[in-house]
Amino acid sequence: MLRRIINAQGTRTAASTHFYPAALKDAVNLSSACGSRGSKIQEPAGPKVVTAVPGPKTKALLKELNEIQRVLVNRPALGVYPGKDWPQKMRDVLLAVAPPGLDMVSTMMCGACSNENAYKSAFILYQTKKRCGKLEFTEEEVKSVAINMPPGAPHLAVLSFNGAFHGRTLASLATTRSKAIQKLDFPSFDWPVAPFPHYKYPLDQFCNENKKEDERCLAIVCELIEKWEKKQHPVAAVVIEPIQSEGGDNEASSEFFQKLQEICIAKGISLIMDEVQTGGGPTGKMWCHEYFDLPTPPDMVTFSKKMMTGGYYFKRELRPPQPFRIFNTWMGDPSKIVLLERVLEVMKRDNLLNLVLETGQHFKCGLHQVEKEFPNMIHSVRGRGTLLAFTACSPQLRDKIIVNLKKCGVMGGACGPAAVRLRPALIFEKKHADIYLDILRTVLKSLK
Amino acid sequence: MLRRIINAQGTRTAASTHFYPAALKDAVNLSSACGSRGSKIQEPAGPKVVTAVPGPKTKALLKELNEIQRVLVNRPALGVYPGKDWPQKMRDVLLAVAPPGLDMVSTMMCGACSNENAYKSAFILYQTKKRCGKLEFTEEEVKSVAINMPPGAPHLAVLSFNGAFHGRTLASLATTRSKAIQKLDFPSFDWPVAPFPHYKYPLDQFCNENKKEDERCLAIVCELIEKWEKKQHPVAAVVIEPIQSEGGDNEASSEFFQKLQEICIAKGISLIMDEVQTGGGPTGKMWCHEYFDLPTPPDMVTFSKKMMTGGYYFKRELRPPQPFRIFNTWMGDPSKIVLLERVLEVMKRDNLLNLVLETGQHFKCGLHQVEKEFPNMIHSVRGRGTLLAFTACSPQLRDKIIVNLKKCGVMGGACGPAAVRLRPALIFEKKHADIYLDILRTVLKSLK
Numbered sequence: 001m002l003r004r005i006i007n008a009q010g011t012r013t014a015a016s017t018h019f020y021p022a023a024l025k026d027a028v029n030l031s032s033a034c035g036s037r038g039s040k041i042q043e044p045a046g047p048k049v050v051t052a053v054p055g056p057k058t059k060a061l062l063k064e065l066n067e068i069q070r071v072l073v074n075r076p077a078l079g080v081y082p083g084k085d086w087p088q089k090m091r092d093v094l095l096a097v098a099p100p101g102l103d104m105v106s107t108m109m110c111g112a113c114s115n116e117n118a119y120k121s122a123f124i125l126y127q128t129k130k131r132c133g134k135l136e137f138t139e140e141e142v143k144s145v146a147i148n149m150p151p152g153a154p155h156l157a158v159l160s161f162n163g164a165f166h167g168r169t170l171a172s173l174a175t176t177r178s179k180a181i182q183k184l185d186f187p188s189f190d191w192p193v194a195p196f197p198h199y200k201y202p203l204d205q206f207c208n209e210n211k212k213e214d215e216r217c218l219a220i221v222c223e224l225i226e227k228w229e230k231k232q233h234p235v236a237a238v239v240i241e242p243i244q245s246e247g248g249d250n251e252a253s254s255e256f257f258q259k260l261q262e263i264c265i266a267k268g269i270s271l272i273m274d275e276v277q278t279g280g281g282p283t284g285k286m287w288c289h290e291y292f293d294l295p296t297p298p299d300m301v302t303f304s305k306k307m308m309t310g311g312y313y314f315k316r317e318l319r320p321p322q323p324f325r326i327f328n329t330w331m332g333d334p335s336k337i338v339l340l341e342r343v344l345e346v347m348k349r350d351n352l353l354n355l356v357l358e359t360g361q362h363f364k365c366g367l368h369q370v371e372k373e374f375p376n377m378i379h380s381v382r383g384r385g386t387l388l389a390f391t392a393c394s395p396q397l398r399d400k401i402i403v404n405l406k407k408c409g410v411m412g413g414a415c416g417p418a419a420v421r422l423r424p425a426l427i428f429e430k431k432h433a434d435i436y437l438d439i440l441r442t443v444l445k446s447l448k
Numbered sequence: 449m450l451r452r453i454i455n456a457q458g459t460r461t462a463a464s465t466h467f468y469p470a471a472l473k474d475a476v477n478l479s480s481a482c483g484s485r486g487s488k489i490q491e492p493a494g495p496k497v498v499t500a501v502p503g504p505k506t507k508a509l510l511k512e513l514n515e516i517q518r519v520l521v522n523r524p525a526l527g528v529y530p531g532k533d534w535p536q537k538m539r540d541v542l543l544a545v546a547p548p549g550l551d552m553v554s555t556m557m558c559g560a561c562s563n564e565n566a567y568k569s570a571f572i573l574y575q576t577k578k579r580c581g582k583l584e585f586t587e588e589e590v591k592s593v594a595i596n597m598p599p600g601a602p603h604l605a606v607l608s609f610n611g612a613f614h615g616r617t618l619a620s621l622a623t624t625r626s627k628a629i630q631k632l633d634f635p636s637f638d639w640p641v642a643p644f645p646h647y648k649y650p651l652d653q654f655c656n657e658n659k660k661e662d663e664r665c666l667a668i669v670c671e672l673i674e675k676w677e678k679k680q681h682p683v684a685a686v687v688i689e690p691i692q693s694e695g696g697d698n699e700a701s702s703e704f705f706q707k708l709q710e711i712c713i714a715k716g717i718s719l720i721m722d723e724v725q726t727g728g729g730p731t732g733k734m735w736c737h738e739y740f741d742l743p744t745p746p747d748m749v750t751f752s753k754k755m756m757t758g759g760y761y762f763k764r765e766l767r768p769p770q771p772f773r774i775f776n777t778w779m780g781d782p783s784k785i786v787l788l789e790r791v792l793e794v795m796k797r798d799n800l801l802n803l804v805l806e807t808g809q810h811f812k813c814g815l816h817q818v819e820k821e822f823p824n825m826i827h828s829v830r831g832r833g834t835l836l837a838f839t840a841c842s843p844q845l846r847d848k849i850i851v852n853l854k855k856c857g858v859m860g861g862a863c864g865p866a867a868v869r870l871r872p873a874l875i876f877e878k879k880h881a882d883i884y885l886d887i888l889r890t891v892l893k894s895l896k
Contacts, residue, residue: 001786021476022631046857046883047856047857047858047883049855049856049889052855053854053855074678107556109561109758110556110557110561110776111776111777111779112561112617112776113557113558113560113561113617115616116617117617119618120616120618120634123633123635124633126633127632127633129632137628137632141628141632142628142632144626145628145636146628146629146631146633146641147641148622148631148636148637148638148639148641149636149638152628152632152633153630153631153632153633153634153635154633154635154637155635156633156634156729157635158636168775168776169560169565169617169618169619170564170567170568170570170617170618170619171618174596177594180585180589180590180593180594180600181770181772181773182592182772182773183593183596183600183601183602184573184575184585184589184590184593184600184601184773185571185575185602185604186570186571186578186601186604187571187598187601187602187603187634187637188593188596188601188604188605189596190597191596193594193596216535242778297601304777305777310557319547323504324629324630325629325630325828327616327754328558328560328615328616329558329559330755333781359471369563394658406501407497407500408495408497408503409494409501410495411493411494411495419599420520435494435495439495445483445778
């Protein structure tokens with residue numbers, strides 16, 4: 001097993017040199033270290049160079065990679081080398097399920113660093129546009145950045161929404177706006193926060209109210225963008241979840257997202273769709289934002305969790321104009337692509353997105369039935385696919401529901417002030433939904 | 449292979465519930481999804497609870513975990529569950545090689561997020577001390593943090609050194625001070641930067657000069673701490689590499705590190721040793737800072753790269769007083785501990801730390817010989833174990849040396865303005881060093 005993982009991590013490079021005494025990389029170290037030093041290993045007597053470096057095979061692969069993920073091409077001598085099959089894997093696995101219209105992808109370690117790097121890409125694009133595509137930096141920029149000051153380290157902002165969760169590293173945390181305890185005691189950035197629509201349910205009975213709520217929130221987005229522009233701290237990116245998960249499984253209308261995108265395009269701001277929770281199938285589509293009928297794709301879509309690896313898809317214009325600007329040692333983990341490949345295979349083989357839609361419809365109907373039976377206890381059943389939720393009439397009741405579900409062997413997730421979120425596996429069937437609904441009824445009866 | 453990885457990632461929890469219809473976590477999803485839906489799977493008819501939740505086994509394991517890594521205990525219902533063997537693995541693998549005096553560890557995804565979380569731990573400790581250990585937050589703190597403002601999001605700083613590299617997520621990047629291109633266009637924090645000692649070589653001929661250099665740098669550290677204190681933006685942590693790698697393989701004396709620690713202790717500042725490059729054996733000790741004879745361990749030691757997983761060791765007082773404050777979904781990757789376990793086994797079996805010391809001594813002698821032979825081309829041979837470097841007489845010459853080494857099949861790493869760093873594997877032997885030295889001689893002759 002060990003060796004297969006190591007190979008998947010990219011031990012073999014396509015370089016035409018056969019021996020690297022000075023800089024055997026970690027993966028090779030490990031691979032070699034696993035054989036006993038005493039045993040006869042087929043070790044060449046010294047380096048042997050059979051072509052110019054880089055060799056023709058490397059060049060061909062680099063060219064291929066450049067089409068997919070420019071950043072990998074520019075790894076430094078001591079970084080981790082992309083494996084020979086990496087471009088192919090990126091195409092067959094990650095790009096095969098890319099959101100429509102996005103054909104570039106960069107892998108990362110987790111959701112937080114995927115968002116951090118998406119923000120960085122947006123900052124680079126914003127500043128590059130500002131200098132009209134010029135690739136040189138001024139002496140003042142280079143000098144000031146060494147002490148973390150503008151103009152080299154400019155005052156740029158990312159706008160996020162109340163209730164948002166985008167991670168816990170300090171910059172991603174600056175856009176996270178769910179629980180105070182996640183943010184307290186940490187220095188942060190002066191970045192704007194807009195309200196996320198708060199809808200009345202059932203949606204079809206409150207069309208006008210909810211439309212007004214959309215308009216209210218979007219007007220504040222515009223005000224904030226202008227306010228930050230005026231204080232010379234412009235917004236370079238807007239980041240938003242298609243369904244706010246941690247913040248309470250809050251959904252917004254397709255119209256809201258369409259208009260938000262319009263605002264971003266008008267202002268030259270990158271729109272980042274954070275699909276860390278929603279991506280990978282639980283809504284019945286691979287990417288939740290596919291429901292929104294956006295006239296053009298979002299500029300970036302970040303992912304993690306169900307996708308096994310962190311990363312983000314992006315538009316070509318977001319490729320940094322210089323190498324090494326979006327980079328880290330690991331840049332994701334090829335071993336996780338092996339897992340993802342198998343997951344996607346099974347999703348396709350068993351038509352799991354369809355199952356999610358069928359189960360989801362059945363499950364949501366069932367939940368609507370339960371909310372009718374217990375109108376003073378739960379309400380606002382919502383969600384897409386099997387990514388469903390309902391709200392309890394008080395935070396205390398919500399907590400009791402979760403404790404009692406657990407006692408019956410059912411895990412229920414708390415989110416927002418009083419919501420219970422459902423996050424079943426993609427293989428969840430109607431019969432499982434029925435078991436959940438029965439137990440939920442029992443629990444609610446016992447708490448009456 | 450797939451199933452074994454999945455198990456290593458912690459599919460099985462010790463909870464006494466056998467069925468989680470509502471919240472099967474990703475790992476379980478995958479495991480189940482790999483079986484065909486059509487085939488007869490032994491699936492229970494519904495949840496079956498055989499003890500109270502959490503059950504006695506879970507309680508015993510949580511107690512065990514609490515001793516090692518409090519943060520894992522507090523995972524939310526929808527997070528990734530620690531596997532049954534996780535506490536044992538942490539003890540047998542990560543804690544077995546902990547730096548002397550540090551008995552707490554938290555795993556993370558990569559070097560950058562290890563540093564980010566170490567900074568967060570330092571901020572929490574600093575603020576907790578400020579409120580005299582009180583666990584409650586004021587209403588003003590809770591309100592202000594929602595808009596990223598003090599006092600909830602206080603102005604706190606991390607001091608780092610010129611030439612430092614601590615990662616590229618925005619907060620770790622604020623402490624990175626090597627190349628401008630890594631930092632340009634990104635908003636940053638107003639954090640202080642001190643000079644890192646710049647020594648004259650050979651060290652034994654410039655004792656007085658280098659001692660004065662230490663004193664100069666330490667005096668500026670003190671000045672900066674006071675300056676930031678005065679502008680009510682106090683330094684909560686100092687982060688430093690035992691040997692600055694990216695910045696040019698710059699080393700500092702044991703006395704420098706001892707006095708730096710003294711300053712930190714006197715000022716109530718956490719000292720973070722960033723061993724992402726140096727940790728895991730290349731210096732001939734597991735942790736490079738072990739060379740410094742510090743009277744008490746550094747408060748935190750961060751790691752990644754050779755350790756296969758990111759993470760940091762820390763003192764008990766740095767455990768956050770409330771749960772969930774240092775947390776993310778993945779919190780590292782148990783599959784990497786499996787790799788690390790094997791690496792450590794082989795390191796022990798083949799006595800690789802000793803090999804590093806022997807090879808390193810031989811290699812360094814050889815490099816000293818080469819610098820004597822080519823005094824107008826290279827100088828300042830330095831380093832510990834096989835983590836060695838030399839400086840070329842100009843950046844242009846350095847670049848030529850690296851290109852020509854590569855043509856001869858040898859990878860050479862550029863670092864700092866004109867240095868060449870050596871990063872051989874732990875299994876590198878004297879005969880490999882000799883091959884390198886021969887080729888280096890050939891290259892230098894050809895460039896004369």
